[in-house]
Amino acid sequence: MGEMPIPPFERFYHEHRSAVLSVLRRRLGSQRAEDAYQETFLRALRAYDRLRDGRNLRAWVLTIAERVAIDEQRRARGQAELPEQEAWDARPAFAQLEHLVSQLPPTERAAVVLRYGYDLDYERIGAALGSGAEAARQAASSGVRRLRRKEVT
Amino acid sequence: MTVSSDLDGRFRQAAAQAGLLDAAFDLADSPIGTLLVAVSERGLCQISFDPDEGLDRLSRTLGRRVLRVPRRLERPRRQLDEYFDGRRTAFDLPMDVRRLPAFQRRVLEELARVSFGEVTTYGQLAARLGRPTAARAVGGALNRNPIPIVLPCHRVIGANGRLVGYAGGLERKRALLRLEGVAA
Numbered sequence: 001m002g003e004m005p006i007p008p009f010e011r012f013y014h015e016h017r018s019a020v021l022s023v024l025r026r027r028l029g030s031q032r033a034e035d036a037y038q039e040t041f042l043r044a045l046r047a048y049d050r051l052r053d054g055r056n057l058r059a060w061v062l063t064i065a066e067r068v069a070i071d072e073q074r075r076a077r078g079q080a081e082l083p084e085q086e087a088w089d090a091r092p093a094f095a096q097l098e099h100l101v102s103q104l105p106p107t108e109r110a111a112v113v114l115r116y117g118y119d120l121d122y123e124r125i126g127a128a129l130g131s132g133a134e135a136a137r138q139a140a141s142s143g144v145r146r147l148r149r150k151e152v153t
Numbered sequence: 154m155t156v157s158s159d160l161d162g163r164f165r166q167a168a169a170q171a172g173l174l175d176a177a178f179d180l181a182d183s184p185i186g187t188l189l190v191a192v193s194e195r196g197l198c199q200i201s202f203d204p205d206e207g208l209d210r211l212s213r214t215l216g217r218r219v220l221r222v223p224r225r226l227e228r229p230r231r232q233l234d235e236y237f238d239g240r241r242t243a244f245d246l247p248m249d250v251r252r253l254p255a256f257q258r259r260v261l262e263e264l265a266r267v268s269f270g271e272v273t274t275y276g277q278l279a280a281r282l283g284r285p286t287a288a289r290a291v292g293g294a295l296n297r298n299p300i301p302i303v304l305p306c307h308r309v310i311g312a313n314g315r316l317v318g319y320a321g322g323l324e325r326k327r328a329l330l331r332l333e334g335v336a337a
Binding site for chain 1: 154155156160161163164167168171173174175178208209211212216217218219220221
């Protein structure tokens with residue numbers, strides 16, 4: 001089983017920083033995007049030496065950005081009106097899932113999108129969400145159950 | 154979407170201040186080409202003549218959380234500039250060689266005693282280590298010197314006076330010796 005080597009953080013950062021900023025600006029507006037940008041890459045840096053495979057690093061870091069944006073919106077809730085949560089990524093995988101998951105609670109939504117939209121394993125999803133593999137699995141399966149119930153009604 | 158240099162710089166600085174990096178590096182222009190210069194928390198840990206290859210090596214040896222943080226490299230860069238301008242003959246920098254094998258560390262310690270403008274041979278260096286027959290092993294240890302220029306392996310030549318070899322290429326070895334006033 002060939003695993004893709006993980007690049008030095010500098011190369012990873014250089015390659016994905018524009019995409020991360022772009023996502024965060026759409027989610028939060030340019031002002032708040034700057035703090036979120038820094039937080040996203042600090043979280044990525046904290047998790048970086050635990051990564052085992054260099055595939056899907058774009059999806060991985062966008063997940064972290066998504067999580068940071070969720071946290072930021074939670075914090076700001078009540079203080080200001082939330083910006084519209086537009087599609088944060090033009091990838092087809094996400095686009096197909098988006099309308100289904102948009103009503104889910106944030107953690108479940110992120111877990112479902114990452115698991116079924118990006119095919120990430122639970123360990124990596126857990127790392128991105130700041131929890132563990134088991135918590136990520138539970139969030140994804142609880143999200144799926146919620147979606148099923150909705151489909152039935 | 155372009156990341157402004159201000160935002161970029163703030164992230165780099167924050168990453169270093171949070172203590173999240175295995176090593177910080179910067180690129181330095183010099184008369185012998187662009188150098189990658191890297192420090193760990195403990196000190197100078199790498200100088201490379203090929204920045205791309207050097208970044209990969211840094212990531213393999215120190216850890217993959219390596220980031221360009223120019224502010225962390227100000228002191229070694231300044232001293233290198235002074236050296237190349239002919240205004241400095243000795244470096245005053247903490248160094249981090251703890252990951253190297255014991256024999257190589259001893260060779261590099263002995264090497265550090267060879268001063269600016271002097272040359273020695275692999276055999277003489279081996280003798281100074283009390284291992285007079287180990288010239289070849291000394292050569293191998295020098296060839297893998299992670300901190301060339303500052304740890305002056307360019308000052309070690311063959312017994313016959315030939316330059317013999319240099320990880321950065323003989324042209325660079327010659328240029329460094331000339332800079333130090335050694336006919337080479």
